[in-house]
Amino acid sequence: MSQPQAQPEYYVGQTDNIVDHWAQRTAQDCCAYLLPSLQPDMHILDVGCGPGSITLDLARHVPQGRVVGLDIAAAAPALQKARSRAAQEGIANATFDTGDGHALPYADATFDVAHSHQVLQSCRDPLQILRELRCVTKPGGFVAVRVWDSGSWIVHPPNDGVAAFRAMTGRVHAERGLGPYAGRNLHVWARQAGFDSSRVKITTSSWTFRTPGERAHIGGVMQAIGQESEFAQIALKKGYVTAEDPKKIRDGWQQWIDDEEGLSAVINFELLYHK
Template sequence: MSETQPAAAVYTHGHGEAVLRSHTWRTAANSAAFLLPHLRPDMTILDIGCGPGTITADLASYVPDGRITGLEYSADILEKARAHAAEKGVQNIDFATGDIHALPYPDAAFDVTYAHQVLQHITDPVQALREMRRVTRPGGLVAVRDVDMSATAWWPASAAMAQWLELYLRVARGNGGSPDAGRRLHAWAREAGYDPARVACTAGTWCYHTPEERAWWGGLWADRILQSNFAPTSIKNGFATQEDLERVAETWRSWAKEEDGWMTLMHGEILYRV
């Protein structure tokens, strides 16, 4: 199969248990720190690709006199998002389905539009950025954060881990995504017509090194390799066999047991004042 982008991107991971295990770990603090200092209590926020809504519910606490909307392409996951918000007692929140390429809102509808780990999975990130700017009010903010998987670093050195990363990049690109999105956000913004002088670029990391973090992160990825959409997609597209995937999963389990184990994921971030 060609690794050029198909007409429509396919979400590489899906929303299985192993994937949600990591998604529900995400908070405003660990996934939107670059945005938090700019929030005011009365703002309205659109959180695009909200998934199970943990970041969304957290952000709601920063705008107690405003409101936040969590938007998802898939309706199924929104039941978990609504349940999480209800469990946390969050009132100033609602959820809806929609496509980032054609947001179902009028121009200038929100003070802030935010997307975390979304642009890497879609076919046309430039159009998505145009839409985010369109629904943001003058003086408001467009905030985007995406991982750069190619920049993932780990210790100890491991040829097997390098093979995992190569496989991941092939699968993500074969699905129509851009797994190196983090380093490209500012370039996509310029292509979308954003004024480069008003694009603030930063970077953030997730780092895993304690025994507990390694066990959680390594076990999560071992399960994700075998139990998420990653497995059937890898096999169907001829990127890996079931035996290959079993070996990759074992690589993650072995890394998790390494006393000197360490891993960091780099994220690119842009903040744009409309």
């Protein structure tokens, strides 16, 4: 466990639309590669938990154990939703904390599983987060990490609004030192962070959005990111987009949502490390 660092910025932001999207995630959707390794009495840490839907699903898989969801202070609205949902659903073995994944507020060898979903690609120092996850994991436990690879992202058919969205997010990512190829570098980051490569298993899975409901779901969150998020605010302030571009982006995603031939797919890379 490292000393706390300055509070990191949250690169997307916590608007209601974005949080509601994250709250639809499940353990089966997001960490199926981990589920066969779970035992009913395990203690699990979920770093970057957001509104906690994955966290609460993991808690159901370890009824004699416990799960701690952790996110940064900027995610406070999402954490409050997570706590409310836990109370409403009667899930007593899940709790939620505030903290920085670069300096986890837990003793070494505390958890049987340290899990993180779609966090490393949005952090300045993914190696440090991997080190922290490994440190708080007990010997014999598991580190489980999933990240998408935006360099593999297909949106079909293309249009000008979607292209403007991708250009905007790409420029903001690049300014913050975040590249589009996180997924394919996950095993490299693990080696650089000191993981024993012989204990690292890498798998892949994909997200595909094709049906009208799926297009409305993913297109809706992209509209929110393009208009409401920190991405959009930074891009406008820096001059990466004009005042008219948010409407262009919104309309482009709506065109894609309404297109019966619309399809989106992306590859996720998954790391399972047996410590």
